[in-house]
Structures are given as structure tokens and as C-alpha cells.
Amino acid sequence: MKQAYLTLFLSILVLSLLLAAGCTDREPASVPATPTPPGPTGTAAPPAVGYPETSQDIRDYVDHAAVWAIEHGRDEAIAAFGNATGPFVTGDVYVYALDYEGIALALPFQPAMVGTDFTPLLDASGKPYTAVEIQLVKSGGGYILYHYPYPADDQPSMQKLSYVRPVDDTYWIGAGIYTSEDRLIDPALRQFLADAKAYAVANGREKALAAFNNLSGPFIDGELYVFAYDYEGTVLSWPHRPDQIGVNRYNVTDPMGIFHIQSFITTAKRGGGVVDYYTTNPFTNATDLKVSWVTDVDGTWLIGAGRYIVPGPLVLRA
Incomplete structure (x- = not known):
């Protein structure tokens, strides 16, 4: 009988020691979870869609760029959008940026025109396309059809359908697909x-x-x-x-x-x-x-x- 009581006492003692040592599957509440290291900064994420072809694609492309710009700030965004070999240029699709006065902030294939006031400019059909774009972005965004130089050596004017939207109250962005009447x-x-x-x-x-x-x-x-x-x-x-x-x-x-x-x-x-x-x-x-x-x-x-x-x-x- 004494041996049985002794065995029971020793079992209880061992169990108590194990619990006190924290040998369970649950981590003690006093130990904080290890935070996930932050991702690298200063590196642009690639656009959400690879090579836009549809009206949905081009809106997604611009929306993704706007979200990235908000997260990274205006200066970093303008630098990324103006980089002709950067992540916001996909073939002949690229993000451009202007302020609400129509001053160009980022034009990856026309860097010499950065700082130019685009509001007086007309396309081949006589449309004041930048003035229209500004009206669109002030109402939240939208599509515009116009003629614009193709990003090639001779930059011929071609029909382009763009989507534009605001980034913040200081500037807006757009991107488009060169299209055809058919x-x-x-x-x-x-x-x-x-x-x-x-x-x-x-x-x-x-x-x-x-x-x-x-x-x-x-x-x-x-x-x-x-x-x-x-x-x-x-x-x-x-x-x-x-x-x-x-x-x-x-x-x-x-x-x-x-x-x-x-x-x-x-x-x-x-x-x-x-x-x-x-x-x-x-x-x-x-x-x-x-x-x-x-x-x-x-x-x-x-x-x-x-x-x-x-x-x-x-x-x-x-």
C-alpha cells in the first residue's frame, strides 16, 4: 500500500514539474510572436496584369499603379513612372502622370516634355485630350479615346484608349492601349x-x-x-x-x-x-x-x- 501511494505521489510531482516548465504545445503568453520582416522599400511591384488587352485590363493596370504610388509616395512614384525600362512600362503600355494644371510629371518615352503644359494641346482629331482627362479624373476617373504618338523611333500618332484616375489631390495617372477602328x-x-x-x-x-x-x-x-x-x-x-x-x-x-x-x-x-x-x-x-x-x-x-x-x-x- 505504501508503495502505491509513493508511486502516485511521484507521478503527480513529475506532472507538476512538466507543466511548470511549459512543456506543452502552447507558447507562453508572455513571449510575443516573431514579427514578419518588412519587405524591401524603393522597389516597384510589377503591374497586376502582364500585357493589357481589354478595357478591364487597362483599368486594373492603372488602379494597381495608383495603389503602389499611394503606398510609396509621390517622389518615388514619379521616378518609377518616368523610367522607360522600369516596372510600369509593359511593351507599348506605360503609366504617365500629370498634375491638375496639366503639367507633365512623368512621360517615360518623352522625357523632354516633362514640365510641359499639355492642356492647350490637341490630338490629330482636334480633341483637347488632356483637358478632357482632367475633367474625368476630377470626377473619379474614366476612359478616353484620342490620338497619341506611339512609343517608337518615329512616334507616329495612333488611336489610343486610356484609363485615367486620381492618385491624390496633387496629381493623377493614366495608361492606354493603342487600338484600331475594327x-x-x-x-x-x-x-x-x-x-x-x-x-x-x-x-x-x-x-x-x-x-x-x-x-x-x-x-x-x-x-x-x-x-x-x-x-x-x-x-x-x-x-x-x-x-x-x-x-x-x-x-x-x-x-x-x-x-x-x-x-x-x-x-x-x-x-x-x-x-x-x-x-x-x-x-x-x-x-x-x-x-x-x-x-x-x-x-x-x-x-x-x-x-x-x-x-x-x-x-x-x-
Whole structure:
């Protein structure tokens, strides 16, 4: 019996010593966890997407650069964005930076133009693209279509679709994809408008306009619908804005100050083509960039249809 009590006593003693020594799976509360060493500073992270091709890609590219710039500060960001061999240049896609007065801060392929006021400059189509960009960034960001030199030896002017956004209250950034008319006006859109014109020619203006203005009719296909104007600028078809039918909009500008109705008329009279402008997207109620194809019908009126440029799978790369 004494031996049994002795064995029990020794077992309890050993267990107590083990617990006191901390021989359990749990680390003592008084010992802090080892912190993860901070990553290196002064090194730019690569863009989130490799080589942007879509409208979603280019927005992601710019958003990633903006987040990095906020984390690393303006001076380091401007230096990184201005480096033609740095991590914010991917092929012919690169981040550029300007302040809200339109002064260039970072242009990796045009370093001699850093410090230049870009607000008076017009692209090949006469668009004051930097002035438009500043309006976009002041409203949170958006897409712009314009012509800009390609980053090659001779730097020819090419069509480019960029996304711009603010970094902070002192400067903003953008990046774009060089694109082409065939990417912006896809075969489905061309066919949609060709069918609408054929219907108008075959059935006459009155019947055609009734069909175009019918939201349940054959000329509503997702975001595609037919708008129509006479050559005085009077609205003939706008299915999502029936209150505007019969209104003359010749001198109306889009939110960026562009006379887009006059551009419709000029473009249609010379045989048809692309017109880009900003308008209310009836599916989101946001003001978005829209790229439309317009064409003459019979010499007295025009029709058009287009797509809203929003983040998505639209492939822009030519």
C-alpha cells in the first residue's frame, strides 16, 4: 500500500514539474510572436496584369499603379513612372502622370516634355485630350479615346484608349492601349447598323423611326439601339429618351464640352465613321464614354449605334 501511494505521489510531482516548465504545445503568453520582416522599400511591384488587352485590363493596370504610388509616395512614384525600362512600362503600355494644371510629371518615352503644359494641346482629331482627362479624373476617373504618338523611333500618332484616375489631390495617372477602328466597331455592331439602314431604305423613314423608337422592337439588342437625327440636328430616334424626340440638339455638347451632334452630322455626310463622346449610359445611369458608328440614310437624315466603354472583356489591342 505504501508503495502505491509513493508511486502516485511521484507521478503527480513529475506532472507538476512538466507543466511548470511549459512543456506543452502552447507558447507562453508572455513571449510575443516573431514579427514578419518588412519587405524591401524603393522597389516597384510589377503591374497586376502582364500585357493589357481589354478595357478591364487597362483599368486594373492603372488602379494597381495608383495603389503602389499611394503606398510609396509621390517622389518615388514619379521616378518609377518616368523610367522607360522600369516596372510600369509593359511593351507599348506605360503609366504617365500629370498634375491638375496639366503639367507633365512623368512621360517615360518623352522625357523632354516633362514640365510641359499639355492642356492647350490637341490630338490629330482636334480633341483637347488632356483637358478632357482632367475633367474625368476630377470626377473619379474614366476612359478616353484620342490620338497619341506611339512609343517608337518615329512616334507616329495612333488611336489610343486610356484609363485615367486620381492618385491624390496633387496629381493623377493614366495608361492606354493603342487600338484600331475594327476593335472599337466590332462586326456585330456594323451588321446591326447595316440592317437598320437597309430597313430604313426599304420601308421609308416613318416606319423605320417607329421601329427604331420601339424598346420592344427588333432594333434593340442588349446595349445596342439606333439613334437618328436629321441634318439640322433634330432628334428623330432615341428609344431611351422619348422626351427628346423632335428636340433640336445641334448646339448641344457632351459633358466634356464636345459638339458631338455636329460630329454625327459631319461624319455621316462624308460617308460615315466613328464618333466618340460622353453620354448617360441608360443601363447604369453613369456618364460613360460611348463609341458609335454613324451613317447617312438618304441624304436627309442619319442613323447611328454604339457601345459604352466600361471595364469588361472588350479586346482593344489592334
